[in-house]
Amino acid sequence: MAELVRLDRALVTISLDPWIGQERPSRAGHVPLREYIEGSARVIYHVTVLGSVVIVAYLEV
Numbered sequence: 001m002a003e004l005v006r007l008d009r010a011l012v013t014i015s016l017d018p019w020i021g022q023e024r025p026s027r028a029g030h031v032p033l034r035e036y037i038e039g040s041a042r043v044i045y046h047v048t049v050l051g052s053v054v055i056v057a058y059l060e061v
Helices: 002-016
Strands: 022-024 033-038 041-047 053-059
Touching: 002 033, 002 041, 002 053
Parallel strands: none
Antiparallel strands: 022 033, 033 041, 041 053
């Protein structure tokens, strides 16, 4: 349950400031991704041109 709370906090933080995560290196022609870590929650996401956020999230043990 504590892991889900950390993940929820990370998602709220990203929703308030999508540019908070660090940009991850990408290969030419690939969509740039950002990474945000809070505790054991690591979120990899993409911010679209319109400011929407596409998220893939998981919990590290």
